[in-house]
Amino acid sequence: MNASRDLPGNLLESLKSLGLTKYEALVYIGLLRVAGATATEIHETSGVPRASVYPVLDRLVQKELVSVSHTTPKRFDAIPPDQGVENLMRRIESDAESAREALNALYREKVPEARGTQELIWTVYGEENIKTRLAEMFRSAELSVEVLAACDLLEENVLPILNAVPGSVQVDIVTDSWQGEQPSGFGIHILPLAARCEAYSPQGKLLPYEKSGVFLVDNARTLLWLGSSGEQPSALYSESAGFVQFVRRHIASVAERARAAVQ
Known part of the structure; x- marks a missing residue:
């Protein structure tokens, strides 16, 4: 049958x-x-x-x-x-x-496999894939999360997944502006570079793209998000010591110049 x-x-x-x-x-x-x-x-x-x-x-x-x-x-x-x-x-x-x-x-x-002195940097394509990788980074954070990001990227993509960061982890955000109430659990640093830092950043922008950001977790893992309006974003992800050190210095340098410009 x-x-x-x-x-x-x-x-x-x-x-x-x-x-x-x-x-x-x-x-x-x-x-x-x-x-x-x-x-x-x-x-x-x-x-x-x-x-x-x-x-x-x-x-x-x-x-x-x-x-x-x-x-x-x-x-x-x-x-x-x-x-x-x-x-x-x-x-x-x-x-x-x-x-x-x-x-x-x-x-x-x-x-990790033995790779000599080779330091791996991975490319991540597409908004959802990048957000998934960021959420994994945030969930696994144990000490600190540092964010240097354009306001548009923060509001549209990053803030909803920052809730994945454990409550005991320090979160510091550097951005060019902020709309609405600031979350009480994060350290928010508003740096109006557009008016004061033309010498340091193209067109006075915090970052060279409208929707871009730099993320550093526990001084051990980093992700660079690069995107522009109307384009599919991409990102670079790495756990290599050299690349992480470069990102850490970049975030510190931008914050230092911005603070000096508004004094």
Whole structure:
């Protein structure tokens, strides 16, 4: 019996993407069509081989998609689809979180390969990829986060993910202007370079692009975000000591010149 031939569109594939095998999907769909079915009836309705029905039912009970009676013979009912899909999504989210924690543990424990004096600088393309990398940097911060960024970039992209920084970490932000209330947990330094620092920065800007920024975490990891209106941004990310030192000096130099200009 080919019970799958009259199923809507890509229903089987959709259920597989939620973690079901083909047989599990067919049994669940078959149970939605009948009430209180026995294993034999499920075999006839779903087309799943008789020997496979009980193992499949056991797995569906564990996945909270099927309920079972305590009668003789046992009868099985499908959990309503809204609740069933919600149960599957909850399992997926739980499994994903467990996998994330395990993978992060492996990532933190990895030993850098011997590369001689080579210092790696990675290029990151696209706004979402850059924000994801920044959020990872912020979450892992232990001591300090330093930000030198244009106001537009801060407001539109950076402030929402700065909340990932642990509360015990010092956060210092240098920017050219600020709109609205300043967050109490951050050190905000407003440096109006546009009016006073034409000699140090093109067109008196804090940074050479409308949407650009420099980020330094724990004096160990750094990211340079380069973007302009209407263009897809890119970034440079590195954990190399030389590049981090260059960025640290750059942030200190800009802040020092800006403070001198407004005195």
